Amino acid sequence: MKQRDFEHRHGATWETLEEWLRLGKGPEPDLPALYRGLCQQLAMAKERNYTSQLVDRLDRLVLAAHHRLYRQQTLRRNIWAWYLLAGFPRAVRAQINYVWLAALLFLLPSLVMGVGSYVSDTLIYTVMSPAQVMGTEAMYDPANRVLGRERGSDSDLLMFGFYIQNNIGIAFRTFAGGILLGLGSIFFLVFNGIYLGAVFGHLSRIGFGVTLYPFVIGHGAFELTAIVFAGAAGLRLGQSLIDPGAQSRLDALRSASVEAMQIVYGTFLMLVAAAFLEAYWSSSTSIATAIKLGVGGFLWLLVLGYFMFAGHGEVSRAT
Numbered sequence: 001m002k003q004r005d006f007e008h009r010h011g012a013t014w015e016t017l018e019e020w021l022r023l024g025k026g027p028e029p030d031l032p033a034l035y036r037g038l039c040q041q042l043a044m045a046k047e048r049n050y051t052s053q054l055v056d057r058l059d060r061l062v063l064a065a066h067h068r069l070y071r072q073q074t075l076r077r078n079i080w081a082w083y084l085l086a087g088f089p090r091a092v093r094a095q096i097n098y099v100w101l102a103a104l105l106f107l108l109p110s111l112v113m114g115v116g117s118y119v120s121d122t123l124i125y126t127v128m129s130p131a132q133v134m135g136t137e138a139m140y141d142p143a144n145r146v147l148g149r150e151r152g153s154d155s156d157l158l159m160f161g162f163y164i165q166n167n168i169g170i171a172f173r174t175f176a177g178g179i180l181l182g183l184g185s186i187f188f189l190v191f192n193g194i195y196l197g198a199v200f201g202h203l204s205r206i207g208f209g210v211t212l213y214p215f216v217i218g219h220g221a222f223e224l225t226a227i228v229f230a231g232a233a234g235l236r237l238g239q240s241l242i243d244p245g246a247q248s249r250l251d252a253l254r255s256a257s258v259e260a261m262q263i264v265y266g267t268f269l270m271l272v273a274a275a276f277l278e279a280y281w282s283s284s285t286s287i288a289t290a291i292k293l294g295v296g297g298f299l300w301l302l303v304l305g306y307f308m309f310a311g312h313g314e315v316s317r318a319t
Helices: 003-023 031-047 052-094 096-119 130-139 156-179 183-205 209-242 249-282 289-309
Strands: none
Touching: 003 031, 003 052, 031 052, 052 096, 052 249, 052 289, 096 183, 096 209, 130 183, 156 183, 156 209, 156 249, 183 209, 209 249, 209 289, 249 289
């Protein structure tokens, strides 16, 4: 290919990229793909002995694209660091009314059902079958070598994957249910609260609280809080459909989705942490109960302190 044809084929792309790199105007291009193409074109220009002016131009363009691409990758990493240090807790506090409502929908049914199941030996059977009750009792029997769901001695990794799938599935349904005018989120929050309360009340009544509470307290700081946050995000979606204000319902839902996802991203990270603790820490019977309770209490204080205080200062955000 002659140099003139080569420049005619790629010249418009070079000019557009040069202007974007210099002025930042126009839509952002697919920089990784353009960078790969530029490298190939520079190699071709050198191989075909095109003029030094063209080779120098492509050299400068490749160098500028490389610097911008590296900067973009660095910024993306910085954005995630900013999100964890400040963005996530700020997003939660910005939707604090929905968080409180979700917490009430989750905790009040749990408390009522917990007290009822502790007082009555039959109430738990209104939400669980006899086989399910027996299975739950077996998981938290103080005589067990490993607490929680039955597994082989070498299957902690498999349980880690199971807990991730299970926890994120619950959280996703709780969040996505908000699209049904918030009713789906309300249902899953109340249902999970009732179910959890029944289990806690029944196991406490039969004396299995000595294994249940040390098991739950560690990962519960992340898991239970994350479910509430998922419900809060779902309620935000539902509210945008019920009361869109001056916007159309579709536009209101889009805006609410952006706000809700700022919570959901962090919620999924919390559930991964909860799954890790549940598989490797909570299930162990070789760790003293006092240590589990102490670490669990510390984790609850850490989680609550993080969402109350993190991000209040000036934490610079990469943009």
